[in-house]
Amino acid sequence: MFPGQGAQWVGMGRDLWRSQPVFATRMEECEQALASYVDWSLRDVVLGAGRWTGSRCCSRSRSR
Numbered sequence: 001m002f003p004g005q006g007a008q009w010v011g012m013g014r015d016l017w018r019s020q021p022v023f024a025t026r027m028e029e030c031e032q033a034l035a036s037y038v039d040w041s042l043r044d045v046v047l048g049a050g051r052w053t054g055s056r057c058c059s060r061s062r063s064r
Contacts, residue, residue, distance in 0.1 A: 013046045014046055017046055027046065030042055
């Protein structure tokens with residue numbers, strides 16, 4: 001999904017999700033693909049919503 005280097009600037013993914021329909025569509029597809037493996041929402045993490053404001057998602061993965 002991403003090369004592992006992080007965003008080039010803070011909020012880059014959020015800005016792209018909100019302004020670029022193709023990016024938003026692909027991210028929503030990724031969110032759906034992740035849904036059965038994690039207990040967090042990709043949208044919430046990227047957009048900084050709810051419990052994810054200032055948090056990391058990586059420690060919240062569900063075990064299979």
